[in-house]
Amino acid sequence: MKLTVNNLSFSYANVSILKNIDLAVGLGELVSIVGPNGSGKSTLLKCINHILKTRQNSILIDGRDTSKFDIKELSKLMGYVPQTSISAFPFTVFDVVMMGRKPYIHWSIGERDNEIVAQMLEFLGIGHLAMRQFPELSGGEQQKVIIARALAQQSQFLLLDEPTSSLDIKHQLEILCILTGLTQSKERAVIVTMHDLNLASRFSDHMIMLKKGAIYARGKPEDVLTAQSIEDVYGIKADVSLSNSGKPIITPIVSNFNEFTSRISLFFEEKPKEIKHENT
């Protein structure tokens, strides 16, 4: 099964957000989308999932135009994990994950739905939270619950919008290890937007880098993440070295730091402090 984004453009009112995006994702791949704030990463995910309406023949699955799909059929093929999850009225964790079965159930829950939800909770190690109220959980726990919901959907394509951006380093690694694990069997593909370039470098099979709504670079992490591309897209200088496994490691160079410290005295009535590093 193959997901193809074909010359996708999107605009809100008259503001163009995405321009001529082409992308192909096959099962077993983990593809990350990186780019500065406002470069169109989230919009791209929402277009792929038809949360935002696109032109015909923009998003294809195995060559078939997904805009012609019934919304329910589409939800069996694609699962979506939003950046933040709200719940106007608190549901238990079990109920939230059960919502992933919505495309398959009419009213009553079957034994199979029950089984799948319980399995996903166990798989993600959040079984002990099953009867807790979703809004009471920590950010990392909530993120796992929503991923469990997307998995209960049993869709081939999993779209996640910055799943790690509000998490601590341990939970970041945990979530990305889970996502990598899901692609191992070649039965699923994961498309994920990310801010942390080092995490993206380490875990992605392929990357695309967006600049102002257009693809600036694509390919393996080592092809995409170069000092040149980071300067062009993010406007900062960075050292790019290679790890033992040959993946790029990005260390930003803070060159305009002094410019800001000197400007502080213009806006605040205080003397600029000498900032010393612990090891110097």
Add this chain to the structure above:
Amino acid sequence: MTTTTADLKKLYNKDRKKKILVIFSIFLALITTALISLSLGAASPRIGEAITVIFYKWFPFLHIDPPSSLAITIIWTIRLPRIVMALIAGAGLAAAGATMQGILRNPLVSSYVLGISSAAGFGAALAIVLGVSVAALSGYLVVGNAFIFCLLAMVIVYMIARVRGMSSESVILAGVAVGFLFSALISLIQYISPTSNAVQAIVFWLMGGLHTATWQNILLCFPLVAVAVILMVLQAWNINVMSMGEEVAVSLGVNSKRVLAINMVLETTVTAGIIAFTGIIGFVDLIAPHIARMFIGNDYRYLIPCSALMGAFMLLAADTVGRLIMMPTEIPVGIVTSLLGVPFFIYLLVRKRRRSFN
């Protein structure tokens, strides 16, 4: 720690059984309250006698010895229609309130906020004034007018909200605006009304009450409420999913705009069908769902039936108290509902263990 798949399934099934038990308990409490209410009043036939009358009327094939004609009159033509109307109205209003709160993702939504109550009031006021000045007051003129203006308010709210993409905020804001418009029109009618009789009739109607209940009204109301509540319960999963936001609903295969439109029609129709007969009864549709949430959580498959039972219970209890507390004068049910319901709700809100809304 219980984390295996089998344990989790058991845990969930246990939770489900508990919810069904809660609903069944409330149902029993409701039946008991109805029977007690039936035997309370100025002239008090005993519970036994009241039940005999019901069996005598509903199951003629049992050939029960006829009770006294006084008992039949009190129970059958005065008290029972009123009690049945309280149950139907409470159930319908509360179910509609629960559903709309879920669809619009807002715990403050009620028929007041959506402008329906004020529209009904204006429709009734218009009919009362025209009826009084033009011809003898016909009951169904007022009822019909109140109903039609509710639907009119819904159409206006829908058209305004559609311009703004049918977001829940736009529906609520449009509802509030339309509500204020109709409130102003009610005041205007009262101000320019030619007779003080008409003004009194309008004020009386706006307070709402169940004293006008007749079997004829019930025959019109019951099918409407029953069908609407069943349709709401059938949509429970759509409402569950929409609680997590519109984007998530779409990603789970729910056409959220269509669900919103369907439910606006459904909830307005059922609310209009009730308050057209009873006058404005507020508060039940706002509070009964929240009390139900505290008992049973937010899964709408259970919440809608539970809210309906809770609403029926609240309205019946309030009307019974209103009937008895200042005999022979009656206090309109709308006033009692708030006077009794608010302290009870605040008590639950302060001591609640289960977080029922954010």
